[in-house]
Amino acid sequence: MTNDVKAKERAAEEQAERTEMNAEAQAAADKASAYEHGWSSDIEQEFAEKGLNEDTVRFISAKKEEPEWMLEWRLKAFRIWQDMESPDWAKLDIPMIDYQDAYYYAEPKKKPELDSLDDVDPEILRVYEKLGIPIAEQEVLAGVKGARKVAVDAVFDSVSVATTFREELEAAGVIFRSISEAIKEYPNLVRKYLGKVVPVKDNYFAALNCAVFSDGTFVYIPEGVRCPMELSTYFRINAENTGQFERTLIVAEKSSYVSYLEGCTAPMRDENQLHAAVVELIAMEDAEIKYSTVQNWYPGDENGKGGIYNFVTKRGLCAGARSKISWTQVETGSAITWKYPSCVLNGENSVGEFYSVALTNNYQQADTGTKMIHNGKGSRSTIISKGISAGKSDNTYRGLVRVGPNAENVRNFTQCDSLLLGDTCGAHTVPYIEVKNPTAQIEHEATTSKISDDQMFYAQQRGLDEEEAVSLIVNGFAKEVLKELPMEFAVEAQKLLAISLEGSVG
């Protein structure tokens, strides 16, 4: 056994120990089972009027006291969006969305500017508790000594209400702000990079986001800085009929490093909710960005009623030589998922990674995957996709590996595994490979399997009930991806897989 494997096993053991130590915190998280995530809290909202036109865009911009250039940028995006059409190439059955029948801006009325989460509205803290936020954060919140530091930039209903650890981050020179703050405080930085990785007219949903994005996060890591803590943001949709348009921009300067965690869940609701986020990452020479997501928006009920429409554009630019961007996602929520976190590998010897678990149950539909665009010589990418389908759901992996004519010695390895539970669900793999340079080495492996009766009986004979057995086998199937998650996220993700499969067996 190699040292590397040993180290990983040790980490796994430590994780088990850690879980043990945090039994109580865990118990709190356990409570957030089934869809206890489905509730509504009653912080007062201030709405923009229903509907979408230039005035809506102006209202949002004014509300956020944005500079003129930002408003112009939004208006331009809005006009572009109006001339675009909703994409229809995904294997998704998307109901007509009436963009005029939604609110585009809502914020909590109390809007405190706080330095730490200790000062956060107890109502909001209660919400986090219900969400079962990762243990590390709970420790931090409880002030546990020696707790791993995770900075939480809480995005509550479109508006950031608190940012913790700002001082320590500032000492390191790291900028970690809500994007609205950053637009005011660091206009030159934001202006320089906003829309550079995902151009306004990239796609229908990205253009919409540019016009009406409500809030989000800006991260800037200066040259040579290793971000002293994992950065983490919790999103939550909380207002009836509020489209959620988050905007995230992360810039890692030369030789810097940052790990960013994004997790979300949404309350139970009848009305469908639209979510169209844009995330842009830029890594300069020798910089590394690790971006992890656990996505658990409300998936709709077992009859396919309700649930979030999640149309997300996530893209990273490896601008410098030897830069690295790594996407890890665990997607269990949303009624419809349309999401392809991608890497544009311009830097020589740059590295792109995509690790994904997408689980669909009942009537959920997911069309997700990645694009690895190799323009830099010697650039490498790895794609590991694990699709799990149950119920009457449909789960598609869609991935593009493109090698430009000048990119010598590119390597890609792709593995797509699908696991089917039952025989009323669908799993599809749609790989596109475009190679314009003959020196490229591209490998693609794909498997489709079912949980075998042998495995089920074996696990049950050892003492696991049917759901526990399925959950164990599914977690094993997803292991390669789950181990890429930061530890506190991995625990939550395993739970999510189990919760999301409830009712899919027997």
Add this chain to the structure above:
Amino acid sequence: MLKIENLHATVGDTEILTGLSLEINAGEVHAIMGPNGAGKSTLAYVLGGRDGYEVTQGSATFNGQDILDMDPHERAALGLFLGFQYPVEIPGVSNLQFLRESLNSQRKSRGEEPLSGGAFIKLAKEKAALLKMDMEMLKRAVNVGFSGGEKKRNEMVQMGILDPQLAILDETDSGLDIDALRTVGSGINAIMRDEKKAVLLITHYQRLLEEVKPDFVHVLARGRIVKTGGPELAVQLEEQGYEAIAA
């Protein structure tokens, strides 16, 4: 402890068990021998509660409780353990994780507290040592890439950790080398030789029975017990074959 009466069971449309009766008391070791396809593994599966193995007649009780209507995990929690003839691979799940979750699920069903991480690792180390199994093996995925003999030894480590009342061991000796057979034999004795426990060994060979001495030897043929005797019956079978004895 285990009482089986006139058990009939079908797989698909075929009746495999055709009126099998067997009684096992605490403190006893029983051996079942019989020709290929006689229904030995089927008996183990039926007792374990496997889907697709339908009981059409007869009864089976465990400590007086009817187990035939119970789910497999409920029977496991009562203390019934099956050593599989063909242990199953579970990719991505380490043996330690598998066993810890299994053990704690059993404990939960019995209203006991879960075992802590530290206590579990200690227990696992102890049982692995008993069966001369490297702990590193237990960190690997369940049976994935294990040799035939390693899989069988792993079954015994699992038995040691789960500590059942009744162990039904289906050809645990097949595929073991000479030293491993001895280790497994003494492992079974160490774990299961107890006045409160019992063992049912399914085997084709006399060799294991020299390690784990049975109180009773049964011949299972055509879906039922056709002959019962003491340890000498196993010797006789090995010399003369089933044809002569079970015909």
